Amino acid sequence: MNRDKNLPLTETVYYILLSLIEPAHGYVIMQKVEEFSDGQVRLAAGTLYGAIENLLKLKYIQPFSTEDKRRKVYHITPKGQEILQMDMQRMEHMINVTKQALAKM
Amino acid sequence: MKKLKLFGSYQAEEKWLSEQAAAGWRLVKKGLFYTFRKHSPQQQTFSVDYRTFKNKADYESYLSLFSDAGWTHAAGKIRSGEQYFTAPAQQDSELSIFSDKESSHSRYTKKAWHSLLKALFIFVFMILSSLSNSLYDIGIIVHPSRAFLTPGIWERTGGAFWQAFFFELPFATLRIGLYVLLIGYVLLFAFYAAWALICAKIDRGIDNEQME
Numbered sequence: 101m102n103r104d105k106n107l108p109l110t111e112t113v114y115y116i117l118l119s120l121i122e123p124a125h126g127y128v129i130m131q132k133v134e135e136f137s138d139g140q141v142r143l144a145a146g147t148l149y150g151a152i153e154n155l156l157k158l159k160y161i162q163p164f165s166t167e168d169k170r171r172k173v174y175h176i177t178p179k180g181q182e183i184l185q186m187d188m189q190r191m192e193h194m195i196n197v198t199k200q201a202l203a204k205m
Numbered sequence: 206m207k208k209l210k211l212f213g214s215y216q217a218e219e220k221w222l223s224e225q226a227a228a229g230w231r232l233v234k235k236g237l238f239y240t241f242r243k244h245s246p247q248q249q250t251f252s253v254d255y256r257t258f259k260n261k262a263d264y265e266s267y268l269s270l271f272s273d274a275g276w277t278h279a280a281g282k283i284r285s286g287e288q289y290f291t292a293p294a295q296q297d298s299e300l301s302i303f304s305d306k307e308s309s310h311s312r313y314t315k316k317a318w319h320s321l322l323k324a325l326f327i328f329v330f331m332i333l334s335s336l337s338n339s340l341y342d343i344g345i346i347v348h349p350s351r352a353f354l355t356p357g358i359w360e361r362t363g364g365a366f367w368q369a370f371f372f373e374l375p376f377a378t379l380r381i382g383l384y385v386l387l388i389g390y391v392l393l394f395a396f397y398a399a400w401a402l403i404c405a406k407i408d409r410g411i412d413n414e415q416m417e
Contacts, residue, residue, distance in 0.1 A: 112305070126266070127273035145274040145290075146254045146302035149267060150311060171273075172266035 106158065109187045115141055116151055116161075117176055117184045123164040125171040126152065155180070206230065207238040214400065215253045215312055222251040223294070235280040235289060248294040252276070252302040255312040257319065258283050276302065286319060310404035317397035324390035327383060346384050352377035 109117070112133070119132035129152075130143050143151075152174065155161045160180030164173040176184070212218040222232055225241060226249040234240035258264040264283045271278060271290055281288035292300055303309035334341035345352045350359060354376075355369045 126270035130274060142304060144302050144304035145271045145276060146252065147304045147308040149254075149256070149270060150308045169262070170265050170269045172262070 104183065104186060106183060107187055108190060109183065111137070111141055112143065112147075112151060113155070114184070114187060116143075116148070116155065117180050120161050120174055120176040120180070123166070123173045123175040125168070125173045127171075129174075206241045206243075208241065209238050215255075215309075219251040219253055222289070222291075223249055226251070226291070232279045232289060232291070235285070235287065240280075249291045250294045250300040251279070252290045252292075252300070253312070254288040254290065254302055255286050255316050256288060257286055271302070286316065306404075306408060310401070310408060313397045313400040313404055317394050317401050320390045320393035320397060324387055324394060327387045327390065331383060331387070341380065341383075345380060349381060352380045 115133040115136050116129055118136055119129050124132065126145070126148060130145070130148060133141050133143050152161070156163075156174075158179075159177055160183060161174045162177050164175040166173045210221070212221065222239075225232065226244075226247050229244055229246040230241035231244035231247070232239060232251075233242045256267070258267065261283065268278050276290040276292050279289040279291045290302055294300065301309070331341055331343055335343045342351050353359075353370070353373050355373055358366065358369050358373070361369060
């Protein structure tokens, strides 16, 4: 089976998509990513903005209309959920085969 | 105070701007010149982004994200490309608006493409206007005198010549200015494309090291 060319997702992209399961604006994404990664992934504003633009282009996320006019809010799309799930399964597979291989040692 | 200065890299520019802030000059505007205002000396970190925006809402949302993250927007406009951000310098860590090399390097790629697009736009405009009804004479790069369209201007003498010359000088300057702009953008493109290529090489180099 041919794998989606956008897989594997980078750690940053994975956490951004995960944090957009619920609608959020830029700064909330930064905080959630830091929280999800136990402080391992700290996104800077410029890097995050570029990543958001890229994810919008890929249609993995979409704008979500809210009262706040100054801060754009984003939300994951079905396509984004699908790629997130595919990447999770890829990692699950890696974990399973690694566990099996290590158990034999 | 206004200053005109060109930099080989964004990094060098950021460093220079911090030095200016430490010397008591705060950046308030950047067009062709840097405009500074006298201020108390401050330890500030500068970070330059390169980005253009489709509309005002996008630009505002972008600026909000940076201010939420603790950055002050010092200079830049919706279509200026370069956006200047500043934050109080931290002693223990190096502050940047980029958390990975790729996004920091993408500034050069974007700037290179935009310069090429602008050069192409001017070039097409020049060609079309020279083809349509000789509005524009593309030969003026070889014969600058042809930037003046007044018939027989160069045969005139004395007051008649100077009157026609100064009357048409602004238009002639514009016509030659288009060429200068075109050459400028081509040079900018070449420069930033070279930087983008070097950065791409550095990125690959890092990947290779990680593989080994």
